Amino acid sequence: MNEQLKYLKSALDQHPELKYVLTFGEWQTDFLRFYQSQTNYNISKDSSSLNATLYKGKKSCSFNIDHPDTQKIDEALKTAVDMIDTMPEDPDFVDVEDDLTLAEPRQIVNNIEALGLDEKTRILGDLAKRAAKYDFELYGTFICNYQTTHLLNSKGLDKTSTQSPIYLEVKAVHKDSQVTVLETFGGDDFKYFDEAAFGKSLLTKVALAQNPVVDVDPGEYEVILAPRCVAEFAQYLSYGMRAGSVDSHNSFFEGKLDEQLFPPSFSLTDDPTDPQMIRLDYGDQGHIYRPLKLIENGYFRAFMCGQYFHHKLGLPKNGNTGECLKVDAGNAKLEDMIKSVKKGLYISSLHYMNFINARETSLTGLTRDGTFLIEDGKITKVVNNLRFTERISEIFANVIEFEETAHTIPFSDNYGEFSVNSSRAPHARIKDFNITSSTRTI
Template sequence: MLTKDQFADLSEKIIKLSPANETEVSYAGSENSLTRFSNNIITQNVIKKDESISILLVKEGKTSRVRIHEFDDESINKAFKNGMEIMSLSKEHDKFLPLPEAQKYQEIRNCFFEDTANFSPIERAEQISFAVKEAEAKKLSMAGIYTSGETRSAMANSNGLIAFDKRTNAQVSLTAQSETSYGWAEDGNRDVAKIDIEKATQTAIEKCLTSQNPTEIEPGKYDVVLEAPCVTDFLSYLNWKAFGGLAYLENRSFMAGKLGQKIFGENITIKENAFNEMNPGKPYDGEGMPKKPVTLIENGVLKEIVHDRYTAQKVGTESTGHGFGFPNSIGPYPSNLELSAGNSSLEEMIASTERGLLVTHFHYTNTLDHFNLILTGMTRDGLWLIENGKISRPVMNLRFTDSIPRVMNNIELISKELQFKHTFWGSGFVVPSIKVKDFNFSSKTER
């Protein structure tokens, strides 16, 4: 992968050779490794390396974008030829803004760790071996994945902007299995040394053992204690469908026109913060603009939304640094959400519940109504009935159907412990566990 200096030299060369009036050069490089295991045996080791350069060409109001995976002179010149041919067939783009000038970026620490970038298959296997041996001791089967790797990104343009970022990431996902039950846990960090394989293993095993022989339960409305991974599903769809400036301006979000209004419960504060040490983000966005912290929801009130340069210009404000490379049709949206902590513990939430359910996490979650953010999904890997403040028995999985606005107005308790949890799309958020009143389960399953 390219170093910062190598990218600076290459981007300068591309910009000098460019036949366009304005040129932007974006680099993406990655080297990621994965170890997969099932039935207590490693089944797959994969290393994927990839790098590419994306070139945006601008001339006389027209634009084109071309991508190359080889960076020699022949590939660069071919990219220019293809890009100019595409541009000759294009119309002027009314949403294009002149490329930004050089920017200053705030340093974001704790993003890159050499030991994580160099974490070997043998080291991943050693940690997997611990999980497998613990499962075998309980006569359980263990399956999962362990990933580690490094990504680098950079951009430069003909107006003097240049930016570079590199970061590492590691994640383990464990599923313990018996004849009648599953138990799941995960952990992830930029620093592989901070992954607690022992805790994740014991959590997965305990959930599996305590959810054996589940019994059927009828769907309906239940008070629920949702562990932190469940909360990432709600934030993911708020992130994707509601908090972006374009969705707001085009009235595609239930939040449209409600800035300054109370839309969630008073105990809800949601921030977008690339500078959170638990989930450090990139210092710049896809347009090269600096990332800014944004308080989206404060005590239930919609305070702000995120902007790229286009949506910011439309409403007379500045970009918050949440744009993507031009062209894009989705507009800006956050990438480092955090739901602020409360003052309860998971145990206190359970103890306060007369009759309800404890949920490990969801899967197959998707929207039924994009505007009102009505979601449906399944519980998975551990669901228990709570009676008189205590976990009484494991129950079979249920399908939920409920709206995020209703959930966010029915949260009774929030944990004081925050955790970084990955999302289905590979990013992650900083979230607590929550207790929700009258959460709606719409149908049942056979296991």
């Protein structure tokens, strides 16, 4: 156990009137950002922080100490102990997390050490040379993180988890037209990175991007959503599956447990165990993180719920947080899905989505990084980026079919401390997707 964490725990154990949750986190990143097929900047960054929440009855207060030492801990603890009696009560607080179950130990490779900067720049340099033949330049990021979290509480919970996610995002941008296509890799095991397949897939998209650029009118389109889009829509849909959303009356799923809301082909699981994803051992309060079926053959099955809302709302506790979402694959081959579209769109990626009304799942957003026109079963043209305004519940209700394979899609969280998570999803064919305006730009 970290010395500072141990010090704070022993100090708190002198206060039997207090309950506590302590988190000590250490985080490092090596972050290569590139543009125009060259380095933009290289960043190495690290931090360590100790977070404590103290409870006295139904009163609580928290403090955070970056790069803690005993003097800072003594000061922060004294302040907190002195003030906790003055805090207003939260009548809904009952107790801290009591799930002491430990996850199966895993061997974690430190990918910052395993995947050096020279190897990153070699991979990017090779890809850049291949893209340059088509007048495309590369933009993106190649990141390795290494982070350890140690969580303790006054119920005896004592858990440590380590992650070392890798995130590679390569956007190929045409020098003149600015047409952009995207390829990504994410996971915690670089052995799943197939360099040849990655390059081949990127260049296949580059070839499609040579087509002429057109605009399309607003209206309802049959669309093929790339796995990244399906995963992102699923993430937004899952917002309403959080117990906190029910509590704030913003959940589409409130009162709909075990109702069929979607076609039988749609199943969604929060699965932290898939080795091809960035795995998680515990939820943020320390509850063991296990696969949880959220949508099963179109039926809504469970809210994601931690200790607090379990007591407040009476929902079953599972500790899931929706950070490892998987949409089940279907039966269709991608080429057949495209062939079946007479006139429609292939959408590669989404941008700047925001809820209009979370309870109704209505939102707006845009397409990005490769939107293509499908005519008579073939991708024929590049389309300027488009705005859609939709209800996500209707997007999934309008699924015609899913691809037979699911793909791992990494996402970076750029608000707060930089983190990487992943989802898995197949392509989806959707009817009546509501395009509301064109951006007139690519």
